[in-house]
Amino acid sequence: MNKHPDSADRDAAALLSPLAGDPAGPSRIDVAGAMAEGRRRRRTRWWTSGIAVVAATATTAAGGTLAFSALGRPTTPPPRPIVNASPSIAVAAPPAGPKDCTVSRLPTDGFEKALVTGGDPSGRWHVGRLYPPGRAQQRPLVLWRDGKIVSKVLFDGGDDSLTDVNSRGVAVGSGFDPDISPYVYSDGKARTLAGGEGAASAINDAGVVVGSLGPLYEGVPARWPSTTAKPQRLPLPAGAEAGEAGDIDEAGNVLGTITPKGKEGTGYLWLADGTTRRMPLPEVDGRKADMFWPAAIRDGWVVGRAVFDTADSRSFAYFRYRIASNRYERLVNGAGMPARVAANGWVVGEAERPVITVGTRNTKLPAYSKLKGEHDYIVESISDDGLVVAGYSAGPDTANHPLLWRCR
Amino acid sequence: MANGSDAEYLAYVHGRTTGLRRTAYLLSGDEHHADDLVQETITKLYVRWSRISGVENLDAYVHTMLVRIFLDEKRRGWWKVRLGVPPDRPAPVQAGGDVEERALLRAALSQVPPRQQAVLVLRFLCDQPVADVARVLSCSEGTVKSQTAHGLTALRRILGDRIHSLGGTR
CATH class of the missing domain: 1.10.1740 (Rna Polymerase Sigma Factor; Chain: A)
Structure with missing residues (x-):
């Protein structure tokens, strides 16, 4: 075995040593199952044959009653103007905010464990993943429309996931075999996006996809002008060696992170007008943040958290940011960690339960009553009107329930 | 067959x-x-x-x-x-003993950026040399070293004062 010669390495090994050891329980590895599953995957390599796409119900992805503008963008309420920026969100008039919120479990065709992994701006489409019981089975990906399953999709590759869906029901995601590959699912068909190794993070209603090209964690931010187009690299500023585009709004503003050499990533914007902007670092109590970690963009709003490091601790503060004014507003206490933002500027955050924050008012969304014990709620989407939120529960028993909250 | x-x-x-x-x-x-x-x-x-x-x-x-x-x-x-714990929820209470020590350290490690987690585990728990870790992660040895340094810094930051409750380590 190799020895680590210098004292820093010895200290590190000592620090981590309590974690050493072997798994105590018996192995549950199922080699025969792996071979059976491997044979099935060999037969159904979806990107070459497409035959593994299973539609549970016939669906027309572009159906529905949404009216699209030239940009393919559903009508949304205009953002509310901000009068005062700090320390909490203040708006011109107290908005009504959501009320009478209810929660329901999305149908899973009998699967006990399932996730919601994304949703569209209309609040009608959601994407997720089903977990069959036992191991050695593939996990079908799922599309819901209006709370009902419309497609189940089996992809080859490992650990596939759909990350976003637009108001036309076009979904994007990524899978591994073994390198990461971006794909699109539309009208019952799945195929890889052009450009080779990479990941797709988000799609807007115009069909513009953003993500990254290259190996995981070391890729560069990228934009696909359409789901059939070749990707374009988004420019990295001097000193940055990697990055990722994580979200895009309807105007085409792209939100992501850039990673300077040897550091952690921080927020960056590739704006629709062709300019770029390193997200400024907000201040709290006179101290400027070390980084800003963005979570989502919608209609020129960005939400995320500022990171404050000291010699021995790390703390966070939660913000909403407006591209037009280049200003941050600190979210009120109780807003939770911001996960998504609606076109009307409402913010949904993660606390003990999901919270919708409108101005200075927080509305806690209801817990899913069938859960026993303490659970976390992970939020994946909010509709443009702020009234439909989707996410899932995560509890100590490793079960997950895909959940949809509706408000009036 | x-x-x-x-x-x-x-x-x-x-x-x-x-x-x-x-x-x-x-x-x-x-x-x-x-x-x-x-x-x-x-x-x-x-x-x-x-x-x-x-x-x-x-x-x-x-x-x-x-x-x-x-x-x-x-x-x-x-x-x-x-993060493992939503920010509005209090962090778990610390307690003595090996189990708690492991849990504390594991929770802290899970908050370190994933690639740095992998570097720390492969180098210091799996005892793999830098060159092997570089090959596994498809990166240079220099990157493994810098990721090691950043990962340890992050881990110590996250642990904060609680690092002193981990027996005999700094």
Whole structure:
């Protein structure tokens, strides 16, 4: 075995040593199952044959009653103007905010464990993943429309996931075999996006996809002008060696992170007008943040958290940011960690339960009553009107329930 | 119905399961999760077996697959920048004893960026040399060293004063 010669390495090994050891329980590895599953995957390599796409119900992805503008963008309420920026969100008039919120479990065709992994701006489409019981089975990906399953999709590759869906029901995601590959699912068909190794993070209603090209964690931010187009690299500023585009709004503003050499990533914007902007670092109590970690963009709003490091601790503060004014507003206490933002500027955050924050008012969304014990709620989407939120529960028993909250 | 290739696969996998489980357990900190990681690794291995069984260093290849599968699972969490405990919920109360010490350290490690987690585990728990870790992560040795430094800094930051409750370490 190799020895680590210098004292820093010895200290590190000592620090981590309590974690050493072997798994105590018996192995549950199922080699025969792996071979059976491997044979099935060999037969159904979806990107070459497409035959593994299973539609549970016939669906027309572009159906529905949404009216699209030239940009393919559903009508949304205009953002509310901000009068005062700090320390909490203040708006011109107290908005009504959501009320009478209810929660329901999305149908899973009998699967006990399932996730919601994304949703569209209309609040009608959601994407997720089903977990069959036992191991050695593939996990079908799922599309819901209006709370009902419309497609189940089996992809080859490992650990596939759909990350976003637009108001036309076009979904994007990524899978591994073994390198990461971006794909699109539309009208019952799945195929890889052009450009080779990479990941797709988000799609807007115009069909513009953003993500990254290259190996995981070391890729560069990228934009696909359409789901059939070749990707374009988004420019990295001097000193940055990697990055990722994580979200895009309807105007085409792209939100992501850039990673300077040897550091952690921080927020960056590739704006629709062709300019770029390193997200400024907000201040709290006179101290400027070390980084800003963005979570989502919608209609020129960005939400995320500022990171404050000291010699021995790390703390966070939660913000909403407006591209037009280049200003941050600190979210009120109780807003939770911001996960998504609606076109009307409402913010949904993660606390003990999901919270919708409108101005200075927080509305806690209801817990899913069938859960026993303490659970976390992970939020994946909010509709443009702020009234439909989707996410899932995560509890100590490793079960997950895909959940949809509706408000009036 | 094993043909020669299947027999080779079986022999290979049976001989490596213990080592793969151990690495997966050190990466994930959870037995069940570790078994899931190994199951997916050997499934992918079977899919590609006919093409890769003759590669020069198969063990390194398979360990690379395992680490990538682990990092993939972390990736979605990375973009959302999840922490194990939602910020509005109080952090778990510390207590004495080895179990609590492990839990504290594991919780802190899970908040370190995933790639740095992998570097720390592979170097200091799996005792792999820098060059091997670089090969597994497809990066330079310099990057492994810098990721090590950043990972340790992050881990110490996250632990804060609680680092003193970890017996005899700094």
